[in-house]
Amino acid sequence: MKLGAIEAGGTKFVCAVGDEHGEIFEKVVIPTEAPTITMPKVYEFFENKGIERMGVGSFGPIDLNEKGGTYGRIQKTPKIDWVDFPLAEDIAKNLNVPVVVDTDVNVAALSESRWGNATDVDACLYITVGTGIGAGAVVNGQTLKGLSHPEMGHIGVRRHEKDSFAGACPYHGDCLEGMAAGPALEARWGKAGVELTEDPLVWEVEAHYLAQALVNYIYILSPERIIMGGGVMQQAHLFDLIRKNVVDMLNGYVSSPRLTPENINEYIVAPGLTDEAGVKGALGLVI
Amino acid sequence: MKLGAIEAGGTKFVCAVGDEHGEIFEKVVIPTEAPTITMPKVYEFFENKGIERMGVGSFGPIDLNEKGGTYGRIQKTPKIDWVDFPLAEDIAKNLNVPVVVDTDVNVAALSESRWGNATDVDACLYITVGTGIGAGAVVNGQTLKGLSHPEMGHIGVRRHEKDSFAGACPYHGDCLEGMAAGPALEARWGKAGVELTEDPLVWEVEAHYLAQALVNYIYILSPERIIMGGGVMQQAHLFDLIRKNVVDMLNGYVSSPRLTPENINEYIVAPGLTDEAGVKGALGLVI
Ligand SMILES: Nc1ncnc2c1ncn2[C@@H]1O[C@H](COP(=O)(O)OP(=O)(O)O)[C@@H](O)[C@H]1O
Numbered sequence: 001m002k003l004g005a006i007e008a009g010g011t012k013f014v015c016a017v018g019d020e021h022g023e024i025f026e027k028v029v030i031p032t033e034a035p036t037i038t039m040p041k042v043y044e045f046f047e048n049k050g051i052e053r054m055g056v057g058s059f060g061p062i063d064l065n066e067k068g069g070t071y072g073r074i075q076k077t078p079k080i081d082w083v084d085f086p087l088a089e090d091i092a093k094n095l096n097v098p099v100v101v102d103t104d105v106n107v108a109a110l111s112e113s114r115w116g117n118a119t120d121v122d123a124c125l126y127i128t129v130g131t132g133i134g135a136g137a138v139v140n141g142q143t144l145k146g147l148s149h150p151e152m153g154h155i156g157v158r159r160h161e162k163d164s165f166a167g168a169c170p171y172h173g174d175c176l177e178g179m180a181a182g183p184a185l186e187a188r189w190g191k192a193g194v195e196l197t198e199d200p201l202v203w204e205v206e207a208h209y210l211a212q213a214l215v216n217y218i219y220i221l222s223p224e225r226i227i228m229g230g231g232v233m234q235q236a237h238l239f240d241l242i243r244k245n246v247v248d249m250l251n252g253y254v255s256s257p258r259l260t261p262e263n264i265n266e267y268i269v270a271p272g273l274t275d276e277a278g279v280k281g282a283l284g285l286v287i
Numbered sequence: 288m289k290l291g292a293i294e295a296g297g298t299k300f301v302c303a304v305g306d307e308h309g310e311i312f313e314k315v316v317i318p319t320e321a322p323t324i325t326m327p328k329v330y331e332f333f334e335n336k337g338i339e340r341m342g343v344g345s346f347g348p349i350d351l352n353e354k355g356g357t358y359g360r361i362q363k364t365p366k367i368d369w370v371d372f373p374l375a376e377d378i379a380k381n382l383n384v385p386v387v388v389d390t391d392v393n394v395a396a397l398s399e400s401r402w403g404n405a406t407d408v409d410a411c412l413y414i415t416v417g418t419g420i421g422a423g424a425v426v427n428g429q430t431l432k433g434l435s436h437p438e439m440g441h442i443g444v445r446r447h448e449k450d451s452f453a454g455a456c457p458y459h460g461d462c463l464e465g466m467a468a469g470p471a472l473e474a475r476w477g478k479a480g481v482e483l484t485e486d487p488l489v490w491e492v493e494a495h496y497l498a499q500a501l502v503n504y505i506y507i508l509s510p511e512r513i514i515m516g517g518g519v520m521q522q523a524h525l526f527d528l529i530r531k532n533v534v535d536m537l538n539g540y541v542s543s544p545r546l547t548p549e550n551i552n553e554y555i556v557a558p559g560l561t562d563e564a565g566v567k568g569a570l571g572l573v574i
Pocket residue numbers: 128129130131132181182183186192193194195229230231232233234235
């Protein structure tokens with residue numbers, strides 16, 4: 001059976017034809033411009049490929065409510081051309097296939113749970129720390145949805161005692177994303193994240209915020225593994241700092257062998273998939 | 288078909304025989320003493336009733352990991368007699384039925400989603416604010432589990448600017464439960480919660496903490512309805528304060544018609560079930 005998959009990202013659309021085993025046969029990358037420019041190229045690629053269903057992992061915010069009449073519609077986003085674009089509906093109409101949409105981070109979590117670093121567990125969480133902070137999760141074998149897609153990057157965090165940065169989130173100021181995403185790092189320390197290497201305080205503060213978030217996710221969602229990706233996590237030494245902070249903050253409260261100092265480095269891990277994570281996860285939505 | 292249900296609480300065990308439609312035919316209340324005293328009475332009630340499966344909503348912490356070999360075992364709890372008691376195993380052995388166990392709050396969420404104030408939505412969260420703070424959730428039609436049961440009552444909160452109370456959680460000090468459960472109210476203000484009526488600051492502070500928690504639950508879990516129960520929520524005026532704080536804190540970030548000032552009082556609500564919520568929810572586990 002042939003299935004379609006689209007990773008609809010802020011800079012590029014990755015389109016692929018694959019099958020129900022997660023195999024990918026053919027792939028194309030299309031730059032993200034206005035929908036009127038990008039979408040016709042997408043349709044051209046998929047035309048006459050005989051795909052039966054389409055899975056889409058999309059940048060957001062996007063409406064995931066299947067009952068609301070605007071399922072798969074892009075919501076307010078800084079990408080003006082895409083505001084209110086009915087992504088799912090447009091694809092369904094143009095390619096004449098059923099479409100399943102989810103957020104990019106939910107799709108990344110699904111991908112890791114099927115083919116990456118969380119194949120041995122039932123519930124995992126994927127968090128990306130990049131230009132923004134977003135997280136997705138797989139629970140009971142399905143991606144986590146509800147009222148709307150989760151916005152885990154915007155939870156409240158407690159300030160590090162040595163940090164007086166006001167916060168960079170336009171909605172909340174000093175929420176997690178406002179304190180710990182790449183642009184916050186840059187605004188706080190006056191240098192791009194990639195150049196910030198020396199001062200241990202930089203990473204102590206960063207780990208303080210990210211660990212708080214993980215602890216909240218553990219208390220609320222109880223994932224069996226946490227996968228951390230995104231540009232900022234290229235600073236590989238952050239992993240150990242975060243792990244240590246998480247163990248300290250939990251203070252033994254959640255009794256699980258996965259959360260002990262010995263096992264925590266198998267609990268908080270880097271992604272197992274790199275290049276094809278997004279598009280494979282999108283395929284996973286329709287398998 | 289006859290099904291068994293047990294609401295295993297800290298003060299009483301409610302045992303019932305019901306059916307797959309959620310109908311309850313017979314019920315008994317047994318005080319919670321040591322397992323050696325309480326459990327034989329439980330077994331006596333169910334003997335020869337012909338039940339085919341047993342659902343149990345239990346106080347915790349309790350092991351919910353089906354793969355670990357200690358499924359349904361009570362973990363460390365202040366109730367010394369119950370520490371390490373293999374609740375599910377003991378029931379299965381004595382009554383010769385398959386047993387499904389879940390937390391009391393997950394079961395309350397399930398009950399509300401099947402028969403209470405969340406029958407019209409797919410994902411709901413139930414939070415109790417009493418001697419402790421706990422929450423459970425139904426997601427994709429099932430209760431939320433993972434690594435362990437969630438411990439949503441222990442998330443971090445930001446201090447109210449007029450509050451200098453140190454916090455009453457033995458594990459975290461000023462976590463949500465440490466700041467907002469009944470005993471915290473009493474320790475901070477020097478009077479039992481039920482007597483605290485006059486000073487608006489009392490409830491402003493309380494709503495500040497509870498609303499923060501709900502906002503985090505919304506960002507992370509995205510429930511379609513939140514149900515608030517427990518002793519402290521008997522202060523019915525708290526509902527409106529919490530609703531207002533939630534709307535303010537979200538600051539329009541999550542775009543859902545459920546979260547507007549007009550609709551928020553149908554989003555954050557009191558429980559729809561009272562007396563039989565726990566035991567009906569336990570029944571729900573095996574339907
Ligand atoms: N090695 C690095 N160390 C710290 N920060 C980095 C590093 N590489 C990229 N970043 C930061 O990560 C952000 C980009 O994240 P990325 O995940 O690559 O993209 P996006 O989130 O836009 O998809 C930028 O703010 C950048 O400064």
